[in-house]
Amino acid sequence: MPLLEIKSLQLEFGTGDKALRAVDGVNLTVEAGETLCLVGESGCGKSVTALSIARLVPTPPAHYPAGEILLNGRDVLKMDKRELRSIRGGVVSYIFQEPGASLNPVFRVGSQIKEALKLHRPEVATDAEVARLLKLVGIAAAESRMRDYPHQMSGGMQQRIMIAMAIATHPKLLVADEPTTALDVTIQAQILDLLLDLKQRLGMALLLITHNLGIVGNIADRVAVMYAGQVVETANAKELLRRPLHPYTKALMNAVPKTGARAERLQAIPGMVPTLGNFPSGCRFHPRCPKVQADCREKIPSLVEVEAGRGARCPYWQTP
Amino acid sequence: MSLLEVTDLKVHFPVKHGLFSTARESVKAVDGVSFKIEAGKTLGLVGESGCGKTTLSRAILRLVDATGGNIRLDGEDITTMTGRALRERRRKFQMIFQDPYSSLNPRMTAGDIIREPIEIHGLAKTKSALNDRVAALMKSVGLSAEQASRYPHEFSGGQRQRIAIARALAVEPGLIICDEPVSALDVSIQAQVINLLQDLQREHSVAYLFISHDLAVVEHLSDDILVMYLGKVVESGPAAEICREPKHPYTQALLSAVPEVNPADNRKRIVLQGDLPSPIHPPSGCPFHPRCPLVEARCNSEVPPLRSVGGARAAACHLI
Numbered sequence: 001m002p003l004l005e006i007k008s009l010q011l012e013f014g015t016g017d018k019a020l021r022a023v024d025g026v027n028l029t030v031e032a033g034e035t036l037c038l039v040g041e042s043g044c045g046k047s048v049t050a051l052s053i054a055r056l057v058p059t060p061p062a063h064y065p066a067g068e069i070l071l072n073g074r075d076v077l078k079m080d081k082r083e084l085r086s087i088r089g090g091v092v093s094y095i096f097q098e099p100g101a102s103l104n105p106v107f108r109v110g111s112q113i114k115e116a117l118k119l120h121r122p123e124v125a126t127d128a129e130v131a132r133l134l135k136l137v138g139i140a141a142a143e144s145r146m147r148d149y150p151h152q153m154s155g156g157m158q159q160r161i162m163i164a165m166a167i168a169t170h171p172k173l174l175v176a177d178e179p180t181t182a183l184d185v186t187i188q189a190q191i192l193d194l195l196l197d198l199k200q201r202l203g204m205a206l207l208l209i210t211h212n213l214g215i216v217g218n219i220a221d222r223v224a225v226m227y228a229g230q231v232v233e234t235a236n237a238k239e240l241l242r243r244p245l246h247p248y249t250k251a252l253m254n255a256v257p258k259t260g261a262r263a264e265r266l267q268a269i270p271g272m273v274p275t276l277g278n279f280p281s282g283c284r285f286h287p288r289c290p291k292v293q294a295d296c297r298e299k300i301p302s303l304v305e306v307e308a309g310r311g312a313r314c315p316y317w318q319t320p
Numbered sequence: 321m322s323l324l325e326v327t328d329l330k331v332h333f334p335v336k337h338g339l340f341s342t343a344r345e346s347v348k349a350v351d352g353v354s355f356k357i358e359a360g361k362t363l364g365l366v367g368e369s370g371c372g373k374t375t376l377s378r379a380i381l382r383l384v385d386a387t388g389g390n391i392r393l394d395g396e397d398i399t400t401m402t403g404r405a406l407r408e409r410r411r412k413f414q415m416i417f418q419d420p421y422s423s424l425n426p427r428m429t430a431g432d433i434i435r436e437p438i439e440i441h442g443l444a445k446t447k448s449a450l451n452d453r454v455a456a457l458m459k460s461v462g463l464s465a466e467q468a469s470r471y472p473h474e475f476s477g478g479q480r481q482r483i484a485i486a487r488a489l490a491v492e493p494g495l496i497i498c499d500e501p502v503s504a505l506d507v508s509i510q511a512q513v514i515n516l517l518q519d520l521q522r523e524h525s526v527a528y529l530f531i532s533h534d535l536a537v538v539e540h541l542s543d544d545i546l547v548m549y550l551g552k553v554v555e556s557g558p559a560a561e562i563c564r565e566p567k568h569p570y571t572q573a574l575l576s577a578v579p580e581v582n583p584a585d586n587r588k589r590i591v592l593q594g595d596l597p598s599p600i601h602p603p604s605g606c607p608f609h610p611r612c613p614l615v616e617a618r619c620n621s622e623v624p625p626l627r628s629v630g631g632a633r634a635a636a637c638h639l640i
Contacts, residue, residue, distance in 0.1 A: 157595065214580050275476075
């Protein structure tokens with residue numbers, strides 16, 4: 001049994017005719033100890049999908065017309081409040097993009113970490129355990145640093161505090177939503193290294209959400225690419241980077257400049273990222289797709305396994 | 321004669337420790353920076369947050385006053401120019417900011433935003449000439465003239481950045497300072513804006529000072545690159561050469577930290593330890609020595625000068 005299995009999940013905001021479907025039939029699986037990268041541009045539904053795992057999207061305005069989110073075999077969408085409280089932190093922990101905005105500015109970082117311990121591991125809610133966690137995430141002088149307020153730390157340090165808080169409860173799954181986007185490149189490399197190291201040491205699974213395909217190669221086992229509320233391609237990380245199959249993934253990879261290989265011109269993807277409520281008919285990528293066919297405009301393609309372990313939502317993936 | 325020539329520019333900000341105390345310390349945000357930009361060329365400025373790249377650009381625009389050194393535009397010293405004289409020179413240098421969501425006035429239409437600088441500098445004789453010019457500018461950045469009556473919130477991020485570019489181009493400047501112009505945009509939109517900037521450079525032979533923390537983007541766009549660390553230039557030279565063979569250990573680390581899409585990527589990643597030091601109390605000797613993997617004894621006492629390391633390249637390191 002996989003640790004996390006999301007089955008044809010749908011998520012809508014609003015009701016009736018005005019309902020906007022942000023997530024439309026997403027299937028994802030995360031095995032214990034595995035790293036899955038969820039890649040996509042803004043508004044593709046990657047964050048709300050990840051937040052749904054611990055039911056962190058407020059309902060209403062959101063609701064789930066269909067689908068299941070099986071965490072250790074139990075459907076999160078059917079859990080009551082008490083059960084949800086025990087899985088939040090207990091099984092799934094989160095870190096977010098802006099560590100400065102996620103920490104409470106009026107409490108010392110040590111007491112914020114201790115708060116998580118009090119809820120899930122009350123027997124070890126001590127300064128010693130907090131110091132051990134801070135050392136684990138690479139903070140020197142942990143005993144004095146735990147008395148700091150968030151504003152006394154740099155962005156990279158704040159993100160380390162967030163990670164310490166997230167792993168304090170021994171979660172089985174760590175969801176990292178763009179954990180390095182707000183950080184400098186050299187600090188980004190540090191944080192990614194730390195996440196990989198902790199994952200191996202603690203045997204956690206990692207669901208990493210990013211818009212940066214470059215991060216994928218360094219950290220992921222498998223990748224799911226999302227576009228306009230749907231998963232358009234899934235593959236092993238190395239395979240995906242070596243040979244992307246879906247036209248969107250290909251276009252995305254060609255659109256980023258590469259160091260050491262100077263091209264005269266970037267191959268930009270024409271048009272705009274469709275916004276929620278304005279998703280095109282048929283294949284949602286068809287207005288921007290370089291190999292669009294007549295029936296792409298009407299027929300909605302489904303995500304099919306095109307090769308062993310690889311899925312693509314495009315019937316023309318073999319067309320050159 | 322170069323379009324822009326900056327010589328030994330210093331911008332120091334006094335730091336006060338209490339309401340009534342006099343400033344005894346200062347932040348050396350920019351500390352002795354020299355470079356040139358030729359007409360129609362692009363200089364890329366790379367560095368992490370807090371290295372002084374934005375302060376440098378603001379000093380060139382005369383938005384903050386320089387503490388020392390001088391800035392020559394078209395051979396004319398503008399370092400201490402004020403009032404009307406400065407206002408007239410401002411036509412020659414414009415700026416594009418990072419966040420197109422906050423750099424456009426939400427109460428003005430796209431047309432008004434582009435029209436304003438033309439009116440201020442009296443560049444259109446009649447009302448119809450003015451309107452023609454706004455329409456032509458919008459067209460040249462890939463927007464349609466009908467969109468002139470819309471407000472910024474009706475545009476997507478990429479389109480807003482196009483409006484900002486049109487506003488900068490409106491006064492036919494010789495130099496545009498682009499401060500992280502694509503960082504806030506989606507990956508697929510970044511390529512569009514980068515291509516647009518390149519096309520406009522060819523058409524209008526405008527020079528760019530392109531500031532970014534993304535080395536891949538800077539390499540793609542720039543003729544020359546300047547790498548800054550704690551207010552000082554640590555390496556400079558032609559873009560292709562620096563990216564192929566970085567000399568300074570900081571540039572090497574920075575390049576290796578860029579996440580690459582290339583699946584055959586077997587580069588050894590250099591992960592720097594620690595954070596960027598505080599610019600109020602910069603480290604003694606070489607400012608990079610506390611994080612440098614190659615540090616030697618003399619690095620913490622002697623400041624390495626920026627010296628030529630062959631061809632048009634220069635680096636500030638004892639070990640080269």
